[in-house]
Amino acid sequence: MSKFTPHTEDEIKQMLSDIGVKSVAALFSDIPADLKPKSFNLPAGMAEYEAFGKLNGLSAANKTERVLFMGGGYYDHFIPAAVDAMSSRAEFYTAYTPYQPEASQGTLQAIFEYQTMIAKLTGLDVSNASLYDGGTALYEAAAMAVRTNGRSRIIIDAGVNPIYRKILKTYVINQDIDIVEADLKDISTDREKIISLLDDRAAALILQTPNYFGIADDYTDLFKICDEKGITKISVFYPMSLGILKTPGEMGADIAVADGQSLGLPLSFGGPYLGIMAASKGYVRKMPGRIVGETLDKNGKKCYVLTLQAREQHIRREKATSNICSNQALCALRAVVYLSLLGKDGFRKISLLNLEKASYLKEKLAGFVEIKPGVTYNEFTVKLKSDAGEFVKKMEKAGFYAGIPASIYYPDKKNCLIVAVTEKRTLNEIDKFADAFKSALSQVA
Amino acid sequence: MENIFSKSVAGRTGVDAGKTDENTINKIPENLRRTVSNGLPELSELDVVRHFTGLSRENFSVDTNFYPLGSCTMKYNPKINEAVAALPGFTGLHPYTAMIDESAAQGALEVLYEISRQLCEITGMKRFTTQPYAGAHGELLGMLLTAAYHRKKGNNKKYVIVPESAHGTNPASAAAAGYSIITVKVDAEGGIDIDSLKEKMSDEVAAIMMTLPSTLGVFEKRIKEVIEIAGKHDTLMYYDGANLNAILGKLRPGDVGFDIVHINLHKTFSTPHGGGGPGSGVVGVSERLLDFLPVPVVAKDSSNRFILDYSVKNSIGQIASFFGNFGVILKAYTYILMLGREGLIDLSEKAVLNANYCMAKLKPFYDLPYDRICMHEVVFTAKRQAKNGVHATDIAKALIDRGIHPPTVYFPLVVEEAIMIEPTETESKQTIDVFIEAMKEIADTAAFEPQKIKDAPITTEISRPDETKAARDLKLTCF
């Protein structure tokens, strides 16, 4: 059994004597006998190496050797070793929330720098210190819109990540908020549909680019209409794409949300990820979550502190902007280190490299399979002649995770496969993938 | 320290991203390209490493300082946890893998299945979901489950009851699920006031949220009565697991009659706090709420394979993208395996021993609002010192000067000038004695030279920040 309690028998005796009780059991005398556990049948503990051996076995039981061409909002990106090195520093990861600023300038300044980079990346004014993930960040953005203009209808494009849409629906079920989904025109935004829904009952319009099918779009026109009607403009983005694609700020968004997994976070079977939220100035006081601000100490020295805490649950309680307390601080740290390591030109280049490799594959595949038309970034949709779910299983045997069968969330798109390519895919891997793809197509089911 | 942008030099490059063909941009029409600079700094890898390494050294942390923050359970984070979470079979596993082909993610699914079983045995609940990313997220889920349960039964429920000592996330989460809050007083013993509860109780109360032991660090002696009262009105009982560290192996909320339990894995089960996150607020439910759990649930099929089960009859949907903070859950799972039955029982015993030791040794110097055996944490008040103008916040700052992270101050709200101390079980008598000495010395100084305490901290890089200025002259980015 592993134990992290350091007490010796002598120390225990001394402490009990100081407390004035005869035994440790006496300290639990307030718990009535009939409330003792009905059972507590856990196995005996293990030594560290035994536990590690078991977990190592479980790790090996996951088939991660297959090459990833699967995205759907979560991507196999290059994580520089220095990101792990910085986030493994115990002074960062074993620290608490920076409520005592004099004891946490490290965390506070790192987060402040994170906020700055997110604001710059999105072309907006401010960012918060992080939320849980992209989906919950989207809910919070919708809630901000409702709080701001007092309306209750959310218009959301069906091209927005379907997982985010599910989370949104779950969250609002007991609130006076109604969600209206605008169906796609094939796999792109149906502008006519959206425009028909933009009226003075709409609190917000939510659009995603590139969308779930990989289609990149410029929503400036739709956002202009929102401005005329007092509708809050929410943009869901993909951080890696902002190295080269038009920013939410440039399109006129009020609030931009994303999952920051692509900024130095491993896939890790779904978490921990990073909820990113940026907004224009006017929305700052409505933003949920922690925010770091710059100020001076009593000696005039520049320093950082959690600010606007009057919005948060520990002060406002039931009137808080959100119930969020813990966030994803260490993940935000990884993101700021990642962005600092890549830097201005490095980030642009890696972003471009994603497009380059995806285009290379897209062009290769176009030779023998139908690619859905439209401008794409590092993800695109392939139209197969048969069920994509079956195809993916064939490709698994060839050593690839070939993509996401769209029918998981769009039942009418059974033959569509969404394929992603990141900078990590070597030309060799891509060539082999294309060959395996061609071969799998010609296999009889 | 100067911010990272001030260290930027135009043209400096950091990590190499690989060769790119600049002409690729032509694949994107001009109107879709970004035209404003991404504004990122330009630094070498060494610059970046020096910068963040330097920043880390400005932090207090569990690995460097004693951190007796009440209600946060800042226990030691075993390094083996970090090693496990870094295993490539976990870090490289795409969440969609399980949805495409369960057989490719059997290891990960087993972890999720097994931790639910472990936690069920620990808490007496019937099934756990790992979706909630944090305690507050778990509370929200609990409230959504509550609403779904009452909706199905056709109950007309409008309110959630919380004691006035509740953590702020309790009412905030209930409000986010559409409920109005009724606050009930705390009695002289620090427990929920039963008369006040009876008075405010009605058939319109959906749930009562409680923390056990209470946020005052004392055991709720009349908990059975509370459960009984709730039962009369079909009111669900919610257990906030923030203080679970006190009662492992001594009491199980499921046995007592709670319907919903959330556990803060980053408190009780040693996953690191990360400077504010990521945490994990897994939620366990009683029999009558099983049908409402979020999907997918991890189950076993007839050939003992792990599968994703979407067939939960009246599922509320999902509140997380996949399975919650898997990397955090791995750490808690490893910890529970290592401690086992005896280790978990030992954990709570030592946590409670340490806190009572703090209470006994500090009693002469600070006033104790509830003078009774405490559990894993003890609440003092700085009322005595406040008479001399020294407040809880000053004592906190003085501790920073002495290399100790302050305890929680000004929570719970029911105690004026509250100082909540939770040493945790991983601290030795030596460390605690140093803390006691420091607190004694602060009390003495507060009595005879109060200004010295009010001037603290003086040994840190920065002294007290102007928080008013921070909120009035908002500066939230470097530019």
Add this chain to the structure above:
Amino acid sequence: MEIKEGYFYSKEHEWVKIEGNTAKVGISDYAQHKLGDITFVDLPKTGKEVKQFALLTGIESVKAASDIFSPVSGKVTAVNSALEGAPEMVNKSPFEDGWIARLDITNPSETSNLMDAAAYKVYLDSLEG
């Protein structure tokens, strides 16, 4: 603790000064003291109509946030926009320069539901007890 004569006070520590058919509204010295350094006043929109004791707007300090309820029924005709750049005026001069809104009132006799300066003093003494 200053309590201005000629003003009426609500239990939530708002004050109102009646001037014919209009009223000026703000928070009392006790309220600003309890809140601490005011960091933000969410000024209501002109044209907003409120009933007595209904929510008028919100105010924030470093350590707290509070709702402001209108002590009288009426329609907001002006707000103290100086508070946008200098919220601290509410701390410095809660009864004068720190006024929050002006309303056209519909029912001057509503002051019978409020406390005068003397009654408010009694009320404050009872709170501190």
